[in-house]
Amino acid sequence: MSYSDMRRAAAHLPVTISSAILPGSLWGCYDAANDVILIDRRLTYTAKRCTLVHELLHWRHGDDGCSNDRSKRERRVRRQTALMLINPVELALLERMYDDDLWSIADELNVTMQVLEDYRAILYDTSPNK
Template sequence: MTNPLPISPRMSYGQMRHVLSTAEPDLHVRSAQLPGKLDGLYCLSTNTVLIDWRITYTRKRCALVHELVHWRHGDDATHGCIGGRNERRCRRETAMLLINPAEYALAERMYDGEPHQMAAELNVTIQIIQDYRQWLHDNVTV
């Protein structure tokens, strides 16, 4: 990523949107009813992130960060840039942005690794927990 995003793992969805409106005034973050199972979408041509208004705030928070990572990399959903390597990179970076390693380790111990409880504790989706675990697995030194 070029510049770090002005967000932290402890921020709520509302706090993230507020900070972005000041720190990145040219980026538009809007709510909409998105088709299918889409939680979020980034459109390069309009510099707009759309987040489905029907989902929970935890999912909105995760979707917003996910789309911000696409934004930082210049990925454009309207031109088929989503999927494959870009999507794996985005999911990994999203997990790393949303999860504080010390808080993850504590949640892992508190809940014996149970992903649903860990996700609730860390205010992320189970997918984020799985993506973070994949990153940990891929980066274990033997």
């Protein structure tokens, strides 16, 4: 599903999704007090797509950005974003096609390098606390 398709599909949700020029290196944010998701309008459509899924997951979990477990919430949402956006069968096929050319794999999957790296970290994480 493209970024535009996702925006249309999310139109019925009780959260407002808008674009803006965000400060610094911020790609997106969820404001729980106002139920608003902002996506930086300067991003590529692939980055907007991944950021929208990420911020919708914050919304779904009711993350307010104020608690002490922020890094734990970020890890949870990054993991869920990767699992939602990457199909393991498609990834396996692309890995065979492109060897270790991760940029080409991410491009074919329509995800950012960060999402691909997060997914690969899940695959290779052997800790019992996954």
